[in-house]
Amino acid sequence: MSSATALPARPPLQRPRACLVSGTSEGLAAHLGWSILAVRMLFIALCLLWGAGILLYLWIWVFTPWQDGDEAPSRRAPVAWILASLSVLAVIVACGIAATISRWDVVYATRPEWWTAMLAAILLAVTAGLWATLIDGSDPARGPRHALGVRIAASAALGTLLIVQLTTLQQGGVVSFIGALALIGGIVLVNSSTFVEKWRELSGERVRRIREEQRSEMAAHLHDSVLQTLALIQNRAGASSEVARIARAQERELRGWLYDGDEPADSDLPTDLRDYAAALEIDYPVRIDVVVAGTSAERASGEMAAAAREAILNAARHAGGEVSVYIEGSAASVDVFVRDRGPGFELDTVPADRLGVRESIIGRMRRAGGTATLRRGAGGGTEVHLRLGGAA
Numbered sequence: 001m002s003s004a005t006a007l008p009a010r011p012p013l014q015r016p017r018a019c020l021v022s023g024t025s026e027g028l029a030a031h032l033g034w035s036i037l038a039v040r041m042l043f044i045a046l047c048l049l050w051g052a053g054i055l056l057y058l059w060i061w062v063f064t065p066w067q068d069g070d071e072a073p074s075r076r077a078p079v080a081w082i083l084a085s086l087s088v089l090a091v092i093v094a095c096g097i098a099a100t101i102s103r104w105d106v107v108y109a110t111r112p113e114w115w116t117a118m119l120a121a122i123l124l125a126v127t128a129g130l131w132a133t134l135i136d137g138s139d140p141a142r143g144p145r146h147a148l149g150v151r152i153a154a155s156a157a158l159g160t161l162l163i164v165q166l167t168t169l170q171q172g173g174v175v176s177f178i179g180a181l182a183l184i185g186g187i188v189l190v191n192s193s194t195f196v197e198k199w200r201e202l203s204g205e206r207v208r209r210i211r212e213e214q215r216s217e218m219a220a221h222l223h224d225s226v227l228q229t230l231a232l233i234q235n236r237a238g239a240s241s242e243v244a245r246i247a248r249a250q251e252r253e254l255r256g257w258l259y260d261g262d263e264p265a266d267s268d269l270p271t272d273l274r275d276y277a278a279a280l281e282i283d284y285p286v287r288i289d290v291v292v293a294g295t296s297a298e299r300a301s302g303e304m305a306a307a308a309r310e311a312i313l314n315a316a317r318h319a320g321g322e323v324s325v326y327i328e329g330s331a332a333s334v335d336v337f338v339r340d341r342g343p344g345f346e347l348d349t350v351p352a353d354r355l356g357v358r359e360s361i362i363g364r365m366r367r368a369g370g371t372a373t374l375r376r377g378a379g380g381g382t383e384v385h386l387r388l389g390g391a392a
Contacts, residue, residue, distance in 0.1 A: 014067045021077050024061045072138045080136055080150045083128035084157070090121035091157045098164055109168035109176040118179060121161055122186035125154035133193030147193075154190045158183050226254065248281050269298040269305050269334065270327055276309050277325065284316040288323045296329025303368035304388045308336045310360040311384040315340040319381060333389035341381045361386075 013031040015023030029039045046053030066073060094117035101108035108114045132150035136142045162183040168176045230251040233243060270292045277288035298304050308325070315323045319342025326337040357374070361384065365372040370388035377383045 013064055015061075015064050015073075017067055017069055017071055017073045019073065019075055021075055021079055022061050023066070023073070024057055024064065027064055028060060072140050074139050074141050075136070080128050080132035080146070081153075083124050083131060084150050084153045087121050087124035087128060087154055088157045090117055090124060091161050093117045094121060094161060095164060107168055107171040107176070109165060109172035109179055115179070118161060118165070118183070121157060122182060125158050126186055126189040128154045129190035130193050133197060137197070151190055151194070155187050158186050158190065162187070230254075244287070246282075248278075248287065269296065269302070269308070269329070269336075272305050273308055273312065273325060273327065273336075277312060277323075280312065280316045284320060286316040286320050286323055288312065288316065288325060290325045290327070292327045292329070294329040296331070296334040298329065298334045298388065302388075303364050304334060304336065304370065304386060307361045307364045307368075307372060307386055308338065310357075310364075311336075311338040311386070314357065315342070315382070315384075318342060333387065336384075336386040338384040338386075339377055339381060341377075341379070344376050344380060344382045 010033070011030055013027060015027040016030075017023070019026055025039045025043065026036055028034075029036045032039070043053040043057050046056060094114060097111070097113045097117055098108040101111055101114070129151045132147040137144075137147055162180060165176060165180050165183055169180065172179070230247045233247040270290065274290045277290055280286060281288060312323065312325060315338055319340035321341045323338065323340045326335075326339075328335045328337075362372045362374075365386055365388070368388060370386065372387075373385045375383055375385075
């Protein structure tokens with residue numbers, strides 16, 4: 001078959017993450033090239049064949065994956081509230097049946113009509129509670145309050161039915177007692193989804209605790225062997241040698257893997273400057289120590305971080321040796337000090353066409369509403385002081 005007459009490739013059978021209920025009909029319609037209405041009518045027609053449409057729908061729902069993406073599935077239809085409303089309607093019907101049968105001087109709790117309405121109310125309420133917590137719990141359009149409201153409504157409906165059922169315990173005997181147990185079991189099942197979530201949280205916490213214990217044991221072993229060896233190599237090779245730089249990079253990477261845990265590092269100012277210093281140590285004969293005191297809300301994307309990176313780069317490029325970076329943060333301000341041991345320089349002696357310090361550090365801090373000052377260090381070298389916020 002030629003390429004001109006070749007049939008177009010079908011999209012994979014996947015459920016869309018933004019759907020009406022489960023995305024089964026929408027995913028199947030996109031895969032077959034049909035309209036969504038035609039697929040839904042097909043399922044309804046197959047339901048007339050001894051429920052084949054329901055079984056086919058559930059089978060496709062279970063075995064069809066979601067479309068690729070990081071966002072949680074979102075459903076437009078309030079399925080949980082619909083089921084809870086149907087449960088309330090079943091309770092109203094059951095109470096109507098009880099009132100009607102009572103006029104005949106017959107114990108309604110033993111009648112099949114009552115049991116049919118009661119079991120329908122229990123099934124709908126339990127399904128509503130489980131759906132609200134287990135399925136809608138991860139829906140970004142809903143939340144914990146949604147699940148709590150559904151469980152309260154479903155429990156209240158079954159509780160009302162339970163009160164009506166308890167009035168027939170003496171007349172109905174064992175049958176009434178079994179019906180009361182069924183209603184109590186339904187209330188427990190409505191709220192059982194919360195126990196499932198708590199169990200998941202406890203299981204996840206147990207797994208995290210075991211992993212942290214294993215990580216601590218590994219960290220202790222590596223600290224006594226590999227990390228000490230890398231530190232010894234740095235001391236023997238000298239701060240600016242190629243071997244020492246590689247050893248420092250490996251030590252920093254190993255420490256980060258051991259002690260930073262599984263959560264990704266936040267892109268704050270201290271984290272950004274540590275990572276930047278580690279990268280510079282590989283490219284330049286320099287050792288950069290980053291010390292942090294206090295906390296601040298300054299981010300890595302801010303002007304302070306950009307100016308600090310430029311100051312560290314200048315120190316690594318022109319001074320080398322040992323460079324210290326001190327970050328002092330508070331809720332109102334943040335200060336960064338970059339000190340090197342190089343020969344030092346005076347800003348006035350820098351040619352006018354050299355805009356690195358003037359624009360990338362001083363000008364950037366001024367435009368951000370902060371200050372940047374350069375001066376000779378007490379023991380030689382250069383000290384750059386960046387300040388943002390507070391009294392300048």
